Amino acid sequence: MERRLFSLIFAFSFLLFSGSVFADEIGQHFVHGLASYSQEITLEFASPEEAAAAELTKLEMPIGKKLAVSSRWDDSSREHLLMSRTLAENGWKGTFFLNKCDESYAQDIVSRLVKDGHSIGIHTTRHPHLEQVEPNRMFEEILGNRVMLESVNDLCASTFTFPFGLGRDTEDSLTTAHEQGIALVRAGLLGGPESINMAERLGLKPEQFVSPYRFVANDSDPQLETFEKGWKTGENLIAEGKSTIGPYIALGTHSWQRRVHQDGFERLGNILATKSNLSEIWYCDSNEYTAYRLNFLFAEIKKKSVNGNRAVFVISRIEPQETAAVVDLGVKVSPLPQKALFSHGKILSVNDSGEFMIPNEASQTLPVHIDRIDNPENGPADAETLISTEFPGLKIGSQIDLEKNVLNIVITNETGKTITKVKGHIRLPLKWKGETPLWFVEKIENKSTLKMNVSLGEIESSNRFRKGELFIDNQCDFLVDGEVGRIHSTVTIRETAEN
Numbered sequence: 425m426e427r428r429l430f431s432l433i434f435a436f437s438f439l440l441f442s443g444s445v446f447a448d449e450i451g452q453h454f455v456h457g458l459a460s461y462s463q464e465i466t467l468e469f470a471s472p473e474e475a476a477a478a479e480l481t482k483l484e485m486p487i488g489k490k491l492a493v494s495s496r497w498d499d500s501s502r503e504h505l506l507m508s509r510t511l512a513e514n515g516w517k518g519t520f521f522l523n524k525c526d527e528s529y530a531q532d533i534v535s536r537l538v539k540d541g542h543s544i545g546i547h548t549t550r551h552p553h554l555e556q557v558e559p560n561r562m563f564e565e566i567l568g569n570r571v572m573l574e575s576v577n578d579l580c581a582s583t584f585t586f587p588f589g590l591g592r593d594t595e596d597s598l599t600t601a602h603e604q605g606i607a608l609v610r611a612g613l614l615g616g617p618e619s620i621n622m623a624e625r626l627g628l629k630p631e632q633f634v635s636p637y638r639f640v641a642n643d644s645d646p647q648l649e650t651f652e653k654g655w656k657t658g659e660n661l662i663a664e665g666k667s668t669i670g671p672y673i674a675l676g677t678h679s680w681q682r683r684v685h686q687d688g689f690e691r692l693g694n695i696l697a698t699k700s701n702l703s704e705i706w707y708c709d710s711n712e713y714t715a716y717r718l719n720f721l722f723a724e725i726k727k728k729s730v731n732g733n734r735a736v737f738v739i740s741r742i743e744p745q746e747t748a749a750v751v752d753l754g755v756k757v758s759p760l761p762q763k764a765l766f767s768h769g770k771i772l773s774v775n776d777s778g779e780f781m782i783p784n785e786a787s788q789t790l791p792v793h794i795d796r797i798d799n800p801e802n803g804p805a806d807a808e809t810l811i812s813t814e815f816p817g818l819k820i821g822s823q824i825d826l827e828k829n830v831l832n833i834v835i836t837n838e839t840g841k842t843i844t845k846v847k848g849h850i851r852l853p854l855k856w857k858g859e860t861p862l863w864f865v866e867k868i869e870n871k872s873t874l875k876m877n878v879s880l881g882e883i884e885s886s887n888r889f890r891k892g893e894l895f896i897d898n899q900c901d902f903l904v905d906g907e908v909g910r911i912h913s914t915v916t917i918r919e920t921a922e923n
């Protein structure tokens with residue numbers, strides 16, 4: 425964390441902006457590199473003594489849930505429609521990890537998956553063996569896929585699966601597993617249904633890649649026995665304390681169920697039905713589990729004040745658009761309160777054990793629109809062409825100055841409204857060391873322009889990191905008219921002199 429704070433202060437010392445922005449503000453807006461916000465809960469007790477003694481703690485799982493179960497389905501297949509329905513009919517959820525996705529795939533397939541309660545994830549643009557491509561290409565395969573899928577579908581994506589699985593590190597590897605892990609973190613991808621403790625194989629901390637025990641039912645010829653064996657193994661590993669990210673398993677991997685039998689999806693449905701509607705299971709998609717897990721780890725609860733028989737707690741939690749899921753947080757209070765009051769006087773129901781779920785604030789939603797504005801030739805950041813089509817009147821340009829080692833950002837607001845809580849993640853390829861530079865601006869008034877130069881930090885010396893094109897995404901999240909919006913302001917640059 426130390427290094428990030430340093431680079432932020434550095435970045436902010438270069439801020440050219442008429443308003444006032446303070447470096448120490450950044451800590452209020454991000455936690456572990458993820459945008460966060462605060463909310464208050466008021467708990468009413470039988471006596472002032474009870475209020476004074478009250479303690480509120482987080483629950484590792486939603487109330488009453490012992491095991492999280494998800495599923496993973498890879499590649500841009502049209503059979504996903506059948507998978508989606510089969511899962512939904514049995515109360516299961518899943519994440520579909522896609523490569524190519526044009527407008528018609530988005531309309532015909534993705535919209536249906538979402539209607540059935542599922543989500544989408546990242547699986548690279550061209551489906552390469554990631555260890556067989558150069559670092560810049562590897563990064564673009566991941567980040568380019570995310571920018572494309574999010575903007576075409578207007579959906580956030582926070583999880584990832586490896587094409588062909590994770591390769592072995594050998595002398596011939598063009599990128600290592602650890603470099604791929606760093607690229608995923610930089611791209612804002614927080615986990616995925618890979619294999620138990622995948623983070624370790626990527627040289628990351630457990631919470632940097634939230635991955636379940638993954639099991640199969642035989643994709644092309646679904647078998648109950650195989651499914652049951654996998655499920656049991658997952659339960660056993662979790663019971664033995666082997667999972668570093670909590671009780672989480674996921675079924676996968678391909679929508680190939682009709683390959684051997686025409687009724688393959690029915691066969692899979694019958695198998696899923698054996699583990700349907702179980703009250704102790706949390707049927708979730710991978711974004712939801714990851715969102716819950718990261719909030720369980722990183723959300724902060726502080727007792728703010730006690731007034732008579734009331735105690736007020738402040739909860740700082742991750743903004744939903746960071747994790748691509750709006751998920752309630754489970755907590756437990758002791759002693760047992762008489763009442764739990766949420767914002768606007770809304771009452772939350774507390775069970776006999778003092779457990780209750782805290783929803784996100786109503787304003788904390790996923791973006792309705794996600795746009796991309798590309799600067800493919802690294803032209804000036806204030807170029808007239810760098811306009812948003814989904815947010816009329818908004819211009820965002822990003823340009824790399826390699827000599828000064830900064831990203832020039834120009835944001836012009838002619839939307840007729842004030843844009844607030846503008847925050848950015850600068851997603852850099854591996855040529856730059858350290859963590860993703862972050863920035864935050866409280867508001868950009870109508871008819872005003874914000875210009876920033878953000879320092880990009882230390883550079884790798886090896887020429888490996890200069891080959892091919894460097895793809896950078898300045899991911900901007902903001903509120904316009906009280907609605908969450910996202911624009912990926914991308915820039916592509918080739919270091920011709922080095923090649």
Ligand SMILES: [Zn+2]
Pocket residue numbers: 498499547551586587588
């Ligand atoms: Zn694949």
